[in-house]
Amino acid sequence: MVTAVLGLDTRPQAMPHFRIRQQRSHSISMRATVAEPVVYTPPQVAAAYDFPQNVDCSGQCIGIIELGGGYSDENIGEYFASLGMAPPTLVAVAVDGGANQPTGDPNGPDGEVELDIEVAGAVAPGAKLAVYFAPNTDAGFLNALTTAIHDSTNKPEVISISWGGPENTWSQASIQAMNRALQDAAALGVTVCVAAGDSGSTDGENDGLYHVDFPASSPYALACGGTRLVVENGQIASEIVWNDGSQGGSTGEA
Template sequence: MPKTRSKVFASSKITKPSPAGGRTVPAMEFIKTTLILRRKAGGGATQNDVDLVYDFLAANHISLVEGSTREETLHTRLVQVGATLQDYRAAGIDPGKLRWVKRAGVTHRARSGSLRIPTQLQAVLLSWTGFDTQPTAVAHSRFLRSTKRFGARAAVKNLSFAVPKLAKLYGFPTTALKGKGQCIAIIELNNFDSAMHKPTGTGYTSSDMAAYFKSIKTKVPTIIPVGVLGGANVPGPDPNADGEVALDIEVAGAVAPQATIVVYFAPNTDRGFANAIHAAVFDTTHKPSIISISWGGPEDFSKKQYLDAMSAVLQDAADNNVTVFAAAGDSGSSDLETSDGKPHADFPGSHDKVISCGGLRTHTDLAESIWNNGVQGGSGGGGVSNIFKKPPYQSGVAVPKSPSGFAGRGAPDVSGTADPETGYQVLVGGQKQVIGGTSAVAPLYAGLFALINQSRASKGKKPVGFCHANLYGGAAAFRDITQGNNDMTGQLGKYAAGPGWDACAGLGSPIGDKLLALLG
């Protein structure tokens, strides 16, 4: 039988070096991967593309896994497959060099080189993820360390907020609306050991949820964990990741206590992150209309196969009338804990189908400025994409050129309190905590939009969905932030707040009743 012709899959080149060392992944290792097909006009895949892919898989002994069917792929564009590394290569699918590497005691597969796939698949596939399982994102939350205040505010008292009081301060319509009949999807990423095929951390406890909602005199909302690709609710081993999960649930639930909250747990990998969003978008049981994402990382260091996979599922969200919020990052315009001397936009917030959420310092009199406590204390993210072009909905705002000179998409779109010193009072591991970070802003807006969607449903309207043009056309529904900057290191010169949209506060902080009038 002639060898299948293959060539480099352009979307799957890796340019960033993999960690050194590690043992070679054996040829008989069974590896599950995800294919995403190109999108036809209006969404979904064409029958010809689906048949081409499925016929190829059958002819080359590559198994369908996770319940993939032709009918489902026609609707969702996604195919889950599995084969030994040896069988992949025999079919002309060569991921390059694969090695087992360890990070913090957890084993991952690291891929180097380029993925080669058969020529007949090149035109119909957007991405093929799963060979590399290194962590792809970090949680954008920061705990308030009471003994570690920074700069001129080192002696100030705790200025944090109970979430219901913050919602009231921002004018959210929480008296008349509670999120009844709505569903919020929250994306969480597990620490995941690829050699053992199991999650090793990230989760929440029912006891924490019961204690927290009792403390704010609210009934515990319906909270449903959903595992994706082996992900699961695994609280305990990683308190920081658990803090992220608790923050997301408790903030969204405090704003919209009658909404159903579905938490999608997936491995912290390229494949896992994209599949978690896909699972939420196409969940026919719970039907979330809002997705909250508190994880991300600099787009400039992301593999293109990951960007392409995420772009596909975020487009699917827009096509299916699902609103997506994502944190803008907690390391200012650098978007790195240790700056490389360049500004970077945080992904997926830098994608044009996401509402990117920036960070502020907020007081009870609504005096607000950009959160920036320097390198030690963090700062709200924001910037201009080097990858995603400036979208039409930003045509009326002055977005500066990206660091590479590209006319890119500006982020964030909106903002809210994120400074840990004016952060959110939550409960994690049985202990009261104050947590900030832009990861709190995403579920804050998710809760608000659940209220707005409840109002729309009562009028027979569909959920808000992809609404960027409405937001940019309704800037009066936001409190303009004109003070401060998100140059965390003080050396980049980017970016400063000013009148109108800017790359650290976006349009500003929410005026809840005006947003309800605008969108409801």
């Protein structure tokens, strides 16, 4: 029985969900004092959430789905050296002709790819990271996901996805195919974490309606939103929904 025909539409299906921190202007008033946001490293955030410390995750694998860009071994090495940590073991998996192809632009897809690797590798030291590169189409996205779920070589137990798009821009056939794949993952005990977007309740659409981001909105995925975190003495002092207001970024919905 044919349930979906994908691959005929080659338009980009998803976008990376990350933001470059903007420097605040200090020229508003000579008397105004504007505090710069504090930057926490992944281990500091993990410690605030009481993640287990000094755990060796060797033998575990985290799958990461990427639909463009790539990573540089040199950049990854420099980042982990700054944390005093050994870089993770990285495996680039090509899907449908995708490949690790860094553009050299940290504001583009490369920024998403390296951010995903840095966070996952820092909070799960010793884990192998399998990065699945696929074309940014509905078919490429689906095939990257199914390849990761059923990868008998790397066997990821957790899959991280930081790409997505407004649910209304997906065809019903694509949504159903992705949901079936995510349902398979749940049945196999593979947790799939998906970013809920960074454009607020409209998900970047301009029709005046509310929109959720897919595949974060799938009932078979674990949607991950953003918060503004304040840590004092290693403990969470406050945490509210991320909303930069004038900066144009806020956590999405799923």
